[in-house]
Amino acid sequence: MSVTTLAASFWDDCLKQLKQQIPIQQFSTWLRPLQAEIAANQLILFAPNQFVVGHVNEHFLEQIVVTIAQLSEEPLEVWFVWVLKKHRLW
Secondary structure: OOHHHHHHHHHHHHHHHHHOOOOHHHHHHHHOOOEEEEEOOEEEEEEOOHHHHHHHHHHOHHHHHHHHHHHOOOOOEEEEEEOOOOOOOO
16 A cells, blocks of 8 residues: 555544534535645645645644544644645656
8 A cells, every 4th residue: 555545544533523523514624625645654635725735734733633633643743734735746
């Protein structure tokens, strides 16, 4: 399993748990669009813009960190990155 697949699977598990805690409209608007990568004990969450990063950081970061701690075998730092468009280069 690749690191990208592992991160996506882990983040999907986190999202399943968070979906039970957060109203569906807020979950769909703010958390569902986030994508994840794992690197060097860091969970990097990619958001579509800085506004989403700020809102998630202010309103959902604590729940995200608690969920990660419950599901992860080792501690992970959470980092937010915003991107205009994530695409593959060939």
